[in-house]
Amino acid sequence: MNLNPADLPSSGKPATRANSPANAPGAAASGAGTNGASGAGIVSASPLATPTLNAGVASVTHLREKLAEYLSPADLQKVKEAYRFSDEMHLGQVRKSGEPYISHPIAVAEICADWKLDAQAIMAALLHDVMEDQDVKKDELIERFGAPVASLVDGLSKLEKIEFQSQIEAQAENFRKMLLAMASDVRVILIKLADRLHNMRTLEVMAPAKKARIASETMEVYVPIAHRLGLNNIYRELQDLSFSHLYPMRYRTLAKAVKAARGNRREVVKKILESVKSTLAMANIEAEVYGREKTLYGIYRKMRGKHLSFSQVLDVYGFRVVVDSFPNCYVALGTLHSLYKPMPGKFKDYIAIRKLNGYQSLHTTLIGPYGTPVEFQIRTQDMHRTAESGVAAHWLYKNGESNLSDLQQRTHAWLQSLLDIQQQTGDSAEFLEHVKVDLFPDSVYVFTPKSKIIALPRGATPVDFAYSIHTGIGDHTVSVNINGEAASLRTELRNGDIVEIVTDANSRPSPTWLSFVRTGKARSAIRHHLRTINLPESIVLGQQLLAQALTTLGLNPVMEEQLIERLLNESSAKSLDELFADIGIGKRMAALVARHIFGLIGGESASAPIDHNSAAELDPVTICGSEGVSVQLAQCCLPIPGDQIIGQLRRDQGLQVHTTDCTLAKRQKAKEPDRWIAVKWGTELNRRFDSRIKLLINNEKGILARVAAEIGESDANITYVGMDEDKEHVLHQLRFTIQVKDRVHLAGLLRNVRRVVGVNRILRERS
Known part of the structure; x- marks a missing residue:
């Protein structure tokens, strides 16, 4: 690949798109992340300015050398064409560091070349910013470089041309697009991670607030994705870089402490290395043994999680033993256990039961010299490659690793689950919420009755297990047996549990399941079912809310057909029922829809500022207790008839009723005042209502029976x-959840129970 200074366009040559917004003076920063979240940022110069090209040339040399190792001459020529086009498009742009912007795509391509990604991925890495920065159309990329490359670039491009209601919504939609593109081609996320890694490496020039925002986004989304895909090296580096920008003082203090500890512990590390190597050699085990230092963020997380000082974190250093065969992993384990005493409960076999991301190793912690705990990881060379490169090992080592096929299948299954979640999810924010849940790295491994291993996030319940098997099983779950004994559906599963789900064709998901399920698949499936099954209720509630909002504005709730047609066109709703349902489940606000209708008939502009208190001024919605799951009584305060109440329209979950003095309600109302409406109790209540009471009683015989x-x-x-x-x-505290008619009924009950001998105090418990 003849990429050299001569290939670079002349610095005096105007860019083809010199008048595009990205090349205009003062153009906005762009790069990694969403909503302009760039690592080092762009400072656009005049198209005729002469940028310093040394950094770009140096990077091209390294890239050329890496690609020449594994790409064919024909592929090298295609990459060269992509490079020239990208360089031409970015001519005149410089990063905030002063480097020409082309140095960023080249650096991203270099990281992808380290994984030995194919020519299409390298081309997409070089072109990944041309669509959003230079307004290059997808059709042009298809014509020049082919549909696969154009699809990769499109999956990597942000949606900046679309107007969103908030930055959070825009960020969520960008992630949704990226993750769905990744589901069809995992190279999308590999290139995106390379892009984010380089931007994090060059983040220092950004303003502190922007550094913190990008670092937080990286830690929250990109670090878990790297871990989920088994990209261990990228995972560790992104974690430490995010830590350094989120908590710079803590990072520097910890780095200084680790540097000092290196000198103090050098003698111990050397002694352990020598002992292990000689012991393994005596056992005729061929092995590479080397020490490894924990990441600064790993040390910080352990200190914070276990409330330790740095001096109390003894296992800052660990050792990795890479052997020549699978059986020798276990032979080496026995040899090490004969050399140093193992710590009870500190052995994990990730070879027999590999992690979700394909990781395999034996982990054991031994008591080394001077009583210092030392962690060892034992694995084969193939396992080591997978551990460091994860799903990218598919490109790095295409020949020979049979275990990688299983890793690819696991990754493919997870990516397909993203598509399932997308089909059942209402909007981008909800989609991102579900996916984030599935990105937590800690896992538990449980068994089906037929001994199939199922991996779930830590804290998962039998309902999560049921949905991981099949959505139909989850929807019809009624009970569960764990290790042969009946258990609650709320039970948190533990490693090794044997889980048997009992189903009933007439059973349906319960809204209460949303309070304890852990996986994104389960959460999205339950919400999808509730939205579908409760559609008639949501339509009625939405119709009532909109009618009240229109009445408050002095409008007739009965709309003419022409007005309905205009409203549906402008709101992108397919039918009036869909619009009502969206209002009923909280996806749209009745006050805002009513204001929009007011504007359509020639009143005040629909775009005029909205008074967030207007929702509270509507005629109250009547609560009778039989509305179904579209109207729920909040579990935090459990309102009963007679309480002063207020309603919260929760997105995709309908109306939730709180007492007006509920602490949680007050906090949430301060955050989203426009989601709260006035509600009142109906005159004909046709059910009993849950309430919690708490008693302080003497510890004496028969007291519970007397109170009950x-x-x-x-x-x-x-x-x-x-x-x-x-x-x-x-003294004992007794807690009861009881069912009463109303506040008067509850007051009488409290008076009666207070007279029971042995009861010192009784009160209603609100949370």
């Missing part, structure tokens, strides 16, 4: 009983 009997005599039903014991075993 009095509650029954007061015409209330008990649905839950709990007890807290004090340290002196003198």
